[in-house]
Amino acid sequence: MREEERQVDLSQLIKDDDGAPYADEAAARSIAIVMSLFDQGHYAWPEWVDKFSVEISPPGHYQQSAASAKAAEDALTGNGKSINRNYAKLWLAACENLLLEKGLLTRPELDAKLATLRAENSSGDEYAVGDQVVVCDIEPVGHAHLPLFVRGKSGVIERRLGDFVFPSELAPDGSTEAREGDRQPVYSVRFTAQQLWGSDAPNADSLNISIWHNYLKPA
Amino acid sequence: MSSNDIPGPDSETALRVKALESLLLEKGLIETSAIDELIDMFENRLGPWNGAKVVARAWTDPDYKDRLLQNGTAAIAEMGFEAVQGEEMVVVENTAEVHNLVVCTLCSCFPWATLGLPPVWYKSAPFRARAARDPRGVLDEFGTQIGADTELRVWDSNAEVRYMVLPERPVRTEGLNAEALAELVTRDSMIGVSKVASPD
Incomplete structure (x- = not known):
């Protein structure tokens, strides 16, 4: 069964190939960063390959922890778009890890920078109680805190629960490593039962679920 | 969605x-x-058009072809295509008897100097797993037919050496010069998942 799914995956991927070298601007920049630091002699190429292959290796071929192997394989199975996106994530994770290990950056520096950028990005961007929002219909990797039944659904901000660390999708072992820089608002969002389950559901019933700011967009 | x-x-x-x-x-x-x-550089200067020039020259210049198969790195550098990471290049030749297919099961190693950055399927888990254990099935997916008696060789990068396939020159190209031949050479044919088609 699994094998059949994979065959479908590959033929679809061949169709998805548009010949573009980069998935997006972020992917392009992270590849260029790795190359530029290499050009300046901050690491040997095999050191980079070592770091990257830890992120990307599929299970069965190479020994490593089952959790990271599973995460990498799942990340690189699916449609072309999600593979490109996830490949960029794995590349970035390897890059961060190598630079941290080489002492070119420290985790607190990176977290502080991330927190600053996040604050700049989200200023005035927070939702108020009563705002109509739509949950992003995306396929996140790892432990996503984004159940299928709310993806793409409209709801209402009922209350702001506070700021919590967003579960990172970039931890090298596939775990959700909490980082201070990932802190962002979490809201209790209310959905009517009919919005979630269709018109057969009781019309006065509802469900509230806690959702991170990143997963919401204005209705 | x-x-x-x-x-x-x-x-x-x-x-x-x-x-x-x-x-x-x-x-x-x-x-x-x-x-x-x-x-x-990755967008405009490194790409399969470089590899296509190498292939077309090898098809039209037997001495160059010998050098290319003997020492891929030097012969490719001769054409002005420098390996980005100082990688070693090995070029393997497809013939009527042997078909070569390149994969990196470890990650996504790819000959950047001649082919640019790898396509999405090359990076995917399904390709990396299946190219090793079911290469003929993979060729089927690409619509590539090779005979049951054709020897299939898979080249798994896994270290510093990068591989490129020298595809077979298609029939009905006798009158074409290197420039016209290069136009026919596809990226996929230099990975070994397809053949170069004859001109229409």
Whole structure:
């Protein structure tokens, strides 16, 4: 069964190939960063390959922890778009890890920078109680805190629960490593039962679920 | 359903890349001009059109072909295509008897100097798993037919050496010069997942 799914995956991927070298601007920049630091002699190429292959290796071929192997394989199975996106994530994770290990950056520096950028990005961007929002219909990797039944659904901000660390999708072992820089608002969002389950559901019933700011967009 | 312009993990990656880049800039470890230059290089200067010129020359210049198969790195450098990472190049020849297929089961090693960055399927788990254990099935997926008596050789990069396939010159190309031949050579044929088609 699994094998059949994979065959479908590959033929679809061949169709998805548009010949573009980069998935997006972020992917392009992270590849260029790795190359530029290499050009300046901050690491040997095999050191980079070592770091990257830890992120990307599929299970069965190479020994490593089952959790990271599973995460990498799942990340690189699916449609072309999600593979490109996830490949960029794995590349970035390897890059961060190598630079941290080489002492070119420290985790607190990176977290502080991330927190600053996040604050700049989200200023005035927070939702108020009563705002109509739509949950992003995306396929996140790892432990996503984004159940299928709310993806793409409209709801209402009922209350702001506070700021919590967003579960990172970039931890090298596939775990959700909490980082201070990932802190962002979490809201209790209310959905009517009919919005979630269709018109057969009781019309006065509802469900509230806690959702991170990143997963919401204005209705 | 997903798109790149919605908040969430997509913009999460973009934000992380931005954080990394601005921190490295502040520390003087990178320069924006160098980053832009590298992006341009991968977009416009490194790509399968380089490999196609190498292949077309090998088809039209037997001495060059010998050099290419003997020492791929030097013969490719001769054409002005320098390996980005100082990688070693090995070129393997497809013939009526032997078909070569390249994969990197470890990660996504690819001959950047001649082919640019790898296509999405080359990076995918299904290709990397199946090219090793079911290469004929993979060729089927690409619509590539090779005979049951054709020997199939899979080349798994796995270290510093990068492989490129010298595809078979198609029939009905006797009158074409190297420039016209290069137009026929596809990226996929140099990975070994397809053959070069005869001109229409």
